[in-house]
Amino acid sequence: MKAGVLTAGLATLLFSGAMLSDAVKADEVVFEFSGRLSGELQGYFEEGRFDGQNYQNNASLALEPELYWSFNDGTDSVIFTPFYRLDQQDEERSHGDIRELSWVHVGDDWEMRTGLRKVFWGVTEFNHLVDVINQTDGIEDSDGEEKLGQPMVNLSLVRDWGILDLFVLPGFRERTFAGTDGRLRSGLVVDTGRARYESGAGDQHIDTAVRWSQSFDLYDIGLYWFRGTNRDPRFETGVKNGTPVLIPVYEQMDQIGFDGQATIDSWLWKLELLWRDLPAGQYTAMQAGAEYTFYGIRNSNTDLGVLAEFGWDERGGKADTVFQNDLFIGSRVTLNDAASTEFLAGLGYDIDYSSRSLFVEASSRFGECLKLSLDVRLFDSGSPRDLMTHIDQDDRIQLTADYYF
């Protein structure tokens, strides 16, 4: 896996290097260096349920610089975004990744994007059901929004009838999981070193995807077909040093995904639909909801948004997701002040298991370069059969300081 990713990355680098030296002659290279240094303090309300989790405090530091070159009058650009995190408690969470190392060439009505990249598809807020291209960097955060760079060649065509994206994805990224000393994990540790594949090509299977997206007046829709390695592994149990462990198994799948949003006055209506064909069978899943915003409440500059979403999975209790029959409500408060102060709160309720989760996020800018965020996450599992039961004791508060340069 790592070799594959490195090869793809190296090829891009060499290619872009060649492009660059040409461009230097043209004396038109624009170079930008920027990035983020992030410090994180986590406080858990109690010690974890499992061995290795007998601590309540954790500190962590992450660095994500971004190097960007633009040349040939902006028709070519190269971006390089390495990432590294150092974690006090969990050695698995001390990890690095190349978030992006890619070259983009822009034509009149097309773009070619080559290298390690990130692609997001979807419209909902509480779950990103149809977002499939990138593997989740599961150890970064439990919200599934942190992603690993995916090797790809992506041709994007802009036509009157919409944008058509064609993907060839050489090489697969395995999901990251918390180690023995990590919080927010299942009882058994995932042995990432022994990942198995359905495909004989293993992590070198070449995946493909086609996506069409278009805006019709108030409606924005996207439809795609993906064929390749399922980013969500199935787990088998194994033994490592006499201890039972989980072994991730990555299967082949076909997937059709739809995302749509209607933007009507102060309403956003959102729908994500998924059909997935796995060796064990086919299933459908949905995430749907609405968001309404009250602008300038009480003649102030403050906006108040109210969100409600519903997550459903045809497999019900057998689903490998915690969002199989779940309701979400949330609220977003935006002060629209010079410091861009925001609050976001969300409550999830599992209809099948009566489990509840709550998160509150607050963030504000301090000075020109510093952003502070405070996150609180609480989990209350209503049934030992709900996957949430493993993280029942992982309630935590987190302070993040992001320094931008």
Place this chain on the structure above:
Amino acid sequence: MNLTKPFYLLMALTFLSSPVLALTPEERGLEIAREAKQRDSGWADMQAEMLMVLRNKQGEESVREIRIKSLEQEGDGDKSLTIFDKPLDVKGTAFLSFSHPLEADDQWLYLPALKRVKRISSRNKSGPFMGSEFAYEDLSSFEIEKYSYKYIKDESCDGGACFVVEQYPVDKDSGYTRRVAWIDQNHYRVWKVDFYDRKNSLLKTLTFKGYQQYLDNYWRADLQQMQNHQNGKSTELKWSGYQFRVGLNDADFNKNTLKRAR
């Protein structure tokens, strides 16, 4: 036949001049708006950089750096792409807008951390832009249909002899009951605008300074100063790098260009 000629001439003269004489203040206000719009049309496309300096009551400053690309649309509002360079935590964020004179604008926001393009509601006209004293509606393109008008008087202003015109927003979501604009009679440039809030009290004053002419035709101010009279805060917009007719077209304003705008 020869005798009737002066008569026809007189008729023609009367026909031409009488509407001007008989114009109601409302018609005259509309006429001025039309003339201003007419003189500022045909620029095709433009791009510029904007430095926004926010000052609070205590004089503390906060800076935003923004680049804007615009494309003129025949018979519709402009298309525009706004790219944020500062503050650094929003660097790479970009905003795509297809504006319409009366219907809601189509707007998308690109969030670089998630690589996510979000369609957003454009109803938030009266909200502050980036925490500044400029509301979104203050920065949108001027379209005749967005207001009804009333000519008030002639008065001298920084631009010489000016028309004073009241503009009443048509959109019920506007944060204003009216705007009072000072427009010079020579080039139809706006020099000052007073904004009256929903309770019809004076909220803000916008002044324009350092007008420059581009393509021998289009006037743009180097400096716009917005003073909020109610909270004591102010925002300065310093424009630079104005370029017209750089060859932008519809292909430069879509979700793909939004994602790689930087």
